Amino acid sequence: MSPDGTLSIGDLAARARTRVKTIRFYSDQGLLPEAARSSGGHRRYGPDALARLRTIRSLRALDVPVPEIKRVLESGDGPEPDGGGLEAVVARRLDDIGGQLAALRWREAALRALQESEPGQLAERLELIGAVSVPPDTSAIVHYWRRLLPIRLSARLRSAITEAAVPRPPADPTPDEVLAFARVHALATAATDHCLADHRPVTETHPDLLYDGLHEAHRLVEAALRAGRAPGPGEALDCYAAAYARAAGTRDTPAFRRALAARLAAADHPVMRRYWHLAGTLIPGLTLGAADAWLRDALAADTAAG
Numbered sequence: 001m002s003p004d005g006t007l008s009i010g011d012l013a014a015r016a017r018t019r020v021k022t023i024r025f026y027s028d029q030g031l032l033p034e035a036a037r038s039s040g041g042h043r044r045y046g047p048d049a050l051a052r053l054r055t056i057r058s059l060r061a062l063d064v065p066v067p068e069i070k071r072v073l074e075s076g077d078g079p080e081p082d083g084g085g086l087e088a089v090v091a092r093r094l095d096d097i098g099g100q101l102a103a104l105r106w107r108e109a110a111l112r113a114l115q116e117s118e119p120g121q122l123a124e125r126l127e128l129i130g131a132v133s134v135p136p137d138t139s140a141i142v143h144y145w146r147r148l149l150p151i152r153l154s155a156r157l158r159s160a161i162t163e164a165a166v167p168r169p170p171a172d173p174t175p176d177e178v179l180a181f182a183r184v185h186a187l188a189t190a191a192t193d194h195c196l197a198d199h200r201p202v203t204e205t206h207p208d209l210l211y212d213g214l215h216e217a218h219r220l221v222e223a224a225l226r227a228g229r230a231p232g233p234g235e236a237l238d239c240y241a242a243a244y245a246r247a248a249g250t251r252d253t254p255a256f257r258r259a260l261a262a263r264l265a266a267a268d269h270p271v272m273r274r275y276w277h278l279a280g281t282l283i284p285g286l287t288l289g290a291a292d293a294w295l296r297d298a299l300a301a302d303t304a305a306g
Contacts, residue, residue, distance in 0.1 A: 109177070
């Protein structure tokens with residue numbers, strides 16, 4: 001160190017056990033300011049440069065980008081309103097790493113699904129899996145449900161139903177879960193407006209009345225299943241039939257139930273059965289489709305007995 005307390009670039013490199021070229025790069029990027037220049041024009045660094053250089057190298061070892069490091073160094077020790085503090089940068093890097101790990105786990109499970117293919121399945125599975133982004137997102141499936149639900153349905157119920165109906169990609173998927181999600185994605189992206197009209201749920205003039213009632217009926221199905229009850233007459237079915245009657249502006253009578261059972265049976269579409277079969281492997285607990293199937297079976301049993 002010179003009498004004025006500064007270090008040459010060579011001395012700083014030696015103390016930090018790094019290359020002169022590396023220090024020059026950090027200086028040129030504005031991460032390591034020079035304290036002065038020698039009479040010969042050579043760079044000189046202050047006594048704090050060594051600690052600053054160690055911080056830079058530690059952050060680079062964690063793959064923090066140079067612009068992020070610059071914001072950390074400029075912010076000091078505390079968090080900054082613009083998210084430039086060390087704590088914010090660490091949080092962002094953790095999010096980035098989490099996304100990378102999720103993508104790797106998905107790719108591993110996808111490759112295993114291909115590796116485990118039976119003869120003749122490989123091409124079909126490759127096309128299915130290749131159509132899903134990595135890491136996967138649910139935008140196509142959300143769009144499918146937003147087109148499927150009644151136009152007059154309130155934003156509150158539209159969001160709640162979509163949230164419950166759209167399967168989330170598992171954080172650590174199995175090959176079977178990758179295939180199930182890819183097939184749900186394919187079903188949603190292949191649906192045309194004509195196809196949607198074919199398997200759109202039975203709705204009434206007042207969809208909010210209907211779907212609020214269905215939500216309560218589905219909740220009661222969970223209680224019935226916990227009690228071990230098979231589909232049949234009971235509180236859940238009464239709530240279900242009443243929701244349809246209320247939305248249609250009529251009363252829940254035996255004749256109404258017979259007509260409703262016939263309408264629901266006619267509206268039962270293989271696309272929706274396929275959707276809920278696949279989604280059931282990805283959505284924990286009782287799905288909306290499974291609850292509704294229980295209630296339709298209960299209605300059929302009730303009307304048959306009547």
